[in-house]
Amino acid sequence: MRLPKKAAKVKNKAPAQLQITAEQLLREAKERELEIAPPPPKQKITDPEELAEYQRKRRKEFEDNIRKNRSQIANWVKYAKWEESVSEMQRARSVFERALDVDHRSITLWLQYAEMEMRNRQVNHARNVWDRAVTILPRATQFWLKYSYMEEMIENVPGARQVFERWMEWEPPEQAWQTYINFEVRYKEIDRARNVWQRFLHVHGHDPKNWLRYARFEERNGAPSNARAVYERGLDYFGEENMDERLLIAFAQFEERQKEHERARVVYRYALDNLPKERTVDVFKFYTIHEKKYGERAGIETVIVSKRRHQYEQQIAENSYNYDAWFDYLRLLQNESQERDEIEDCFERAIAN
Secondary structure (H helix, E strand, C coil): CCCCCCCCCCCCCCCCCCCCCHHHHHHHHHHHHHCCCCCCCCCCCCCHHHHHHHHHHHHHHHHHHHHHCCCCHHHHHHHHHHHHHCCCHHHHHHHHHHHHHHCCCCHHHHHHHHHHHHHCCCHHHHHHHHHHHHHHCCCCHHHHHHHHHHHHHCCCHHHHHHHHHHHHCCCCCHHHHHHHHHHHHHCCCHHHHHHHHHHHHHHHCCCHHHHHHHHHHHHHCCCHHHHHHHHHHHHHHHCCCCCCHHHHHHHHHHHHHCCCHHHHHHHHHHHHHHCCHHHCHHHHHHHHHHHHHHCCHHHHHHHHHHHHHHHHHHHHHHCCCCHHHHHHHHHHHHHCCCCHHHHHHHHHHHHHC
């Protein structure tokens, strides 16, 4: 039986004459990074046979890269773009189609494919690609935007409108509707834009700012009666329980711009009567400004008193033992000659605390 040999002992344990430091190792690594490999020699292709051989080699390189990793979309795109650069459009299309067989839900692939067709003015091919893309991925906003833009650039306005109509069937986000409205406004199709606004509110009417934007659209286009109808529809839509102060303030300011000051007062009073007290601060502010500009002395005083009453009510709600607020409130009611029942009711509330 053969026994394992003992490990050889190091006889000379003295330090090496040439010491290598960590700094030296790092410096050498950095120097190697800076070494630039010489560029490959330039090939000069002089006849069709050489060109065919060069293209064959390039295609083999692309195919090898794809075989290594079929799911790498960048390899497919580079391959297709190279075919496009050598004016082999049919081959470029074939590459994109093969790539879509691998990943038909890749937004990048569809965009690159359609943009290639657009670059080469192949409108029908591009249209075909966009149609397939929006059918497979109808929620991809980029497809719809670029598709409609293409139709508009070739002055096919009805075609662009048709694209927008197909898009709106999917009830897209607010910005998509606004893009469609802007498109119609660009071509002075105000009635069509109005129709889009109405459909938009049917889908996204839950946000008060959309009602305000539609009303301003009508006012801007010289239809104040339509704008008033929009505000009224908005009030009906939200009802008293979900009323928004921004909508009411905008409605009153609209009436002010139309010089309908009594209508504006009615809206402000409606807001004060129906909104929760904590949401009437801005209403009081704009109502006071309105009365100072257009109201009589009595009207201004009424608004100021209402505002002060609101402030006292808030202070009392926050701290029912705030006796200074109670005394100021009672003094206000007495000085303003309010009804006896109202003053007595306030006294009873104060005593109860």
